[in-house]
Amino acid sequence: MKKIVLYTILILALATGIAGxxxxxxxxxxxxxxxxxxxIAREEAGxxxxxxxxxxxxxxxxxxVEGTNKKGQKAIAWIPEKGxxxxxxxISDGITKSQAIDKVKKEENPERIIAVRPGMENGVPFWExxxxxxxxxxxxxxxxxxxxxxxxxxxDL
Numbered sequence: 001m002k003k004i005v006l007y008t009i010l011i012l013a014l015a016t017g018i019a020g021x022x023x024x025x026x027x028x029x030x031x032x033x034x035x036x037x038x039x040i041a042r043e044e045a046g047x048x049x050x051x052x053x054x055x056x057x058x059x060x061x062x063x064x065v066e067g068t069n070k071k072g073q074k075a076i077a078w079i080p081e082k083g084x085x086x087x088x089x090x091i092s093d094g095i096t097k098s099q100a101i102d103k104v105k106k107e108e109n110p111e112r113i114i115a116v117r118p119g120m121e122n123g124v125p126f127w128e129x130x131x132x133x134x135x136x137x138x139x140x141x142x143x144x145x146x147x148x149x150x151x152x153x154x155x156d157l
Contacts, residue, residue, distance in 0.1 A: 037063035
């Protein structure tokens with residue numbers, strides 16, 4: 001009986017170690033991208049204190065860093081993965097995440113909002129609102145950060 005308990009503990013410890021190793025290896029590219037993005041946000045985009053980090057994968061990959069600028073204002077920096085100038089906006093100069101959600105609710109009547117993330121394509125920053133419709137299909141509604149107008153809509157995936 002003691003051997004069974006001992007072997008069970010050893011197998012669980014081994015499985016936990018392997019799971020930790022897999023998780024660490026799987027998330028290391030994202031952590032590396034975040035470190036690179038934070039460095040660029042501080043050096044080139046004027047973000048002094050960093051907060052949340054996002055990866056946007058559309059027609060191009062963009063790193064997005066939320067933070068605070070030198071004047072203490074909340075800001076977002078969109079940084080193209082392949083280089084180029086970061087696009088920086090004060091949060092107060094654009095629409096908020098809540099306003100983007102309200103626009104989608106008003107125009108599309110979503111069943112459930114799944115996520116809202118900042119993204120950018122062709123130098124145009126936007127909010128990507130990911131939601132399900134009444135039939136359970138997935139939809140993406142992109143709202144211009146600067147104006148609140150619709151950038152594009154992808155329906156029924």
